[in-house]
Amino acid sequence: MKIDNEMKLEFLSKSQNESFARSVVAAFVAQLDPTIEELAEVKTAVSEAVTNAIIHGYSHKTGNVVIIARIIGNTVEIEIRDFGEGIADIELARQPLYTSKPELERSGMGFTVMETFMDRVEIQSHQGEGTVIRMVKTMKTA
Amino acid sequence: MKIDNEMKLEFLSKSQNESFARSVVAAFVAQLDPTIEELAEVKTAVSEAVTNAIIHGYSHKTGNVVIIARIIGNTVEIEIRDFGEGIADIELARQPLYTSKPELERSGMGFTVMETFMDRVEIQSHQGEGTVIRMVKTMKTA
Amino acid sequence: MNIGFENLDRLLVVKIDGDIDHHSCEAIRSSIDKEIAKKKPKSILFDMENVNFMDSSGIGVLIGRYKLISGNGGKAGMTNVKPQVMRLCEICGLQKIIKVYPNKKQAIASIKEC
Amino acid sequence: MNIGFENLDRLLVVKIDGDIDHHSCEAIRSSIDKEIAKKKPKSILFDMENVNFMDSSGIGVLIGRYKLISGNGGKAGMTNVKPQVMRLCEICGLQKIIKVYPNKKQAIASIKEC
Numbered sequence: 152m153k154i155d156n157e158m159k160l161e162f163l164s165k166s167q168n169e170s171f172a173r174s175v176v177a178a179f180v181a182q183l184d185p186t187i188e189e190l191a192e193v194k195t196a197v198s199e200a201v202t203n204a205i206i207h208g209y210s211h212k213t214g215n216v217v218i219i220a221r222i223i224g225n226t227v228e229i230e231i232r233d234f235g236e237g238i239a240d241i242e243l244a245r246q247p248l249y250t251s252k253p254e255l256e257r258s259g260m261g262f263t264v265m266e267t268f269m270d271r272v273e274i275q276s277h278q279g280e281g282t283v284i285r286m287v288k289t290m291k292t293a
Numbered sequence: 294m295k296i297d298n299e300m301k302l303e304f305l306s307k308s309q310n311e312s313f314a315r316s317v318v319a320a321f322v323a324q325l326d327p328t329i330e331e332l333a334e335v336k337t338a339v340s341e342a343v344t345n346a347i348i349h350g351y352s353h354k355t356g357n358v359v360i361i362a363r364i365i366g367n368t369v370e371i372e373i374r375d376f377g378e379g380i381a382d383i384e385l386a387r388q389p390l391y392t393s394k395p396e397l398e399r400s401g402m403g404f405t406v407m408e409t410f411m412d413r414v415e416i417q418s419h420q421g422e423g424t425v426i427r428m429v430k431t432m433k434t435a
Numbered sequence: 436m437n438i439g440f441e442n443l444d445r446l447l448v449v450k451i452d453g454d455i456d457h458h459s460c461e462a463i464r465s466s467i468d469k470e471i472a473k474k475k476p477k478s479i480l481f482d483m484e485n486v487n488f489m490d491s492s493g494i495g496v497l498i499g500r501y502k503l504i505s506g507n508g509g510k511a512g513m514t515n516v517k518p519q520v521m522r523l524c525e526i527c528g529l530q531k532i533i534k535v536y537p538n539k540k541q542a543i544a545s546i547k548e549c
Numbered sequence: 550m551n552i553g554f555e556n557l558d559r560l561l562v563v564k565i566d567g568d569i570d571h572h573s574c575e576a577i578r579s580s581i582d583k584e585i586a587k588k589k590p591k592s593i594l595f596d597m598e599n600v601n602f603m604d605s606s607g608i609g610v611l612i613g614r615y616k617l618i619s620g621n622g623g624k625a626g627m628t629n630v631k632p633q634v635m636r637l638c639e640i641c642g643l644q645k646i647i648k649v650y651p652n653k654k655q656a657i658a659s660i661k662e663c
C-alpha cells in the first residue's frame with residue numbers, strides 16, 4: 152500500500168468554503184484521470200461531508216475542518232474531520248431521510264449520497280469531540 | 294486586522310503538485326473577485342515559491358510543503374513553507390538571474406517574478422531548517 | 436449565483452445559474468420565496484440548464500418549494516437537468532415528486548394542462 | 550501537456566499545449582531536443598497559442614532552446630503569446646532575446662528572411 156500522493160487541507164467552517172473544498176479535492180483527484188462522472192461523484196460526496204461538518208458539527212460556531220486525501224494506485228482515500236458536536240446515534244444518522252435539522256430544509260440524504268457515490272464510507276464520531284468521515288473510491292479508468 | 298477567511302494546505306514536494314497548489318490558492322483567492330490579471334499574478338507567484346520549495350528546498354528528497362492563505366478585507370496573505378535545506382545568502386538569492394542550479398536551466402528569475410506580481414515578499418530562511426516565503430497582495434477590484 | 440424569473444400566466448419559471456449547495460441555498464430559497472409571495476403563481480418550473488453542480492442541500496430547497504406550491508394545489512417540474520445533477524435527483528427520489536421534462540416547451544405545455 | 554511540431558524548410562515550429570511549469574518542463578525540453586537532433590533545423594518558432602500559464606521555469610526552457618539554436622547561427626521567435634504569459638516574458642526580459650511576433654505568418658516570413 153504505497154501512498155503515491157497525499158495532501159491535507161484545513162479551512163474555517165464557513166459556507167463559502169464548501170465550493171472551495173470540493174474544488175480542491177477535485178483538483179487533487181484529477182491526477183487519476185477520472186471520468187467526468189467519477190469526478191462529479193467525488194465532488195458531491197465531499198460537498199455532503201463538508202456541509203455536514205459546517206452545519207451539524209459546528210452548528211453555532213466557527214471551527215476548523217480538515218480534509219486529508221491520499222492517492223494509492225487508482226484509489227483515492229478521503230478523510231473529512233471536524234472537532235464539533237459529534238453524532239449521538241450513527242446508525243440513525245445513516246438512515247435515508249433522517250435529519251436532525253428539518254427546520255433548515257435538510258433532506259436527510261447526505262450519507263445516502265456519499266454511500267452511493269463512493270465505494271466505501273466509514274463514520275467515526277464521539278459526542279463533544281467531533282466526527283471523521285472516511286471515504287474510498289477506485290477509479291475505473293486508466 | 295480581522296481575518297475573514299483562512300486555509301492551510303500541506304502536500305508532498307512532488308512536481309505534479311505544482312499545478313495543484315496554484316489551483317488551490319487561485320480557488321481560495323477567487324472569493325475576492327480578482328481580475329483575470331490579478332489571479333494570474335497570484336498563481337504565478339505561488340508557482341514560483343512552490344517550485345523553489347520542491348527543487349531547492351528538497352533537492353534530493355521528498356518532504357512536506359505547507360501553504361497558508363489568509364483573506365483580510367481585499368488583501369490576501371500567502372505563506373509558503375518548506376523544511377528543507379534553507380537559503381545560505383538571502384540577499385544573493387533575491388538577485389535577478391541568480392540561480393544555484395544553472396545545470397537545471399533555471400532562469401534565476403523566481404524571486405523577481407514574485408516581487409513584481411505581489412505587493413510585498415518576505416523571505417525567512419535558516420540553513421538545514423527550511424524556508425518561509427510570505428507574500429501579500431491587495432486586489433484593486435471590489 | 437444568479438436567478439432569473441419568468442411568469443407565464445400563473446406558471447413561474449425559475450432559472451438558476453451556478454452551483455446549488457448549502458452556501459448558495461439561502462439566497463436561492465429567499466429569492467424564490469419572495470417571487471412566489473409577490474406573483475402568487477399556481478405552479479413552478481425549475482430550468483436547470485445552467486446548474487452544473489448540486490448536492491443534497493439543493494434537494495432540500497427544491498422539495499421545500501414543491502411543498503409551498505403543492506400545498507396550494509399547484510404542480511412543480513424540472514427541465515434541462517444535466518446528467519450529473521440527474522443522478523443525484525434519482526438517488527434522492529426527487530423525480531418521483533418533481534416531474535422531469537426533456538425541454539422547457541414540453542414542460543410548460545404539460546404543467547399548464549393540469 | 551502536448552507538443553506539436555511542424556518543419557518548414559529549416560524552420561521548426563513548436564506548438565505547446567498546456568501549462569509550462571517545472572513539472573511539464575522536463576517533457577517539453579526532451580521532446581523539443583529530440584526533434585532538433587533529428588531534423589537539425591536552423592531556426593525555431595514557439596507558437597504559444599495554447600499556453601495559458603507559464604512561470605519562470607518556462608523562461609529557462611525557452612532560453613535553453615534559444616541557446617542551442619543560436620549557437621548554430623539560427624534565430625528564435627515566439628508568436629500568439631497570451632497577455633498573462635507576455636507579462637512574465639517582459640519581466641524576465643525574454644522578448645529581448647526571443648523576438649515576439651503578432652502572428653504565425655509574420656513570424657515565419659520574418660525568421661526565414663534572415
Ligand SMILES: Nc1ncnc2c1ncn2[C@@H]1O[C@H](COP(=O)(O)OP(=O)(O)O)[C@@H](O)[C@H]1O
Binds near residue numbers: 199258
Ligand atoms: N459532521 C457531523 N457532525 C454532527 N452531526 C452530523 C455530522 N454529519 C452528519 N450528522 C448528523 O447526521 C444526520 C444525517 O446527515 P445527512 O444524511 O447528511 O443529512 P442532512 O445533512 O440532510 O441532515 C444529520 O442531520 C446530523 O444529525
Ligand SMILES: Nc1ncnc2c1ncn2[C@@H]1O[C@H](COP(=O)(O)OP(=O)(O)O)[C@@H](O)[C@H]1O
Binds near residue numbers: 346377379387392424
Ligand atoms: N525554498 C528554497 N530553499 C532553498 N533555496 C532556495 C529556495 N528558494 C530559493 N532558493 C535559492 O534562491 C535561488 C534563487 O531563486 P529564484 O530566484 O527562484 O531562481 P531559480 O529558482 O530559477 O534558481 C535559488 O537558485 C536557490 O539557490
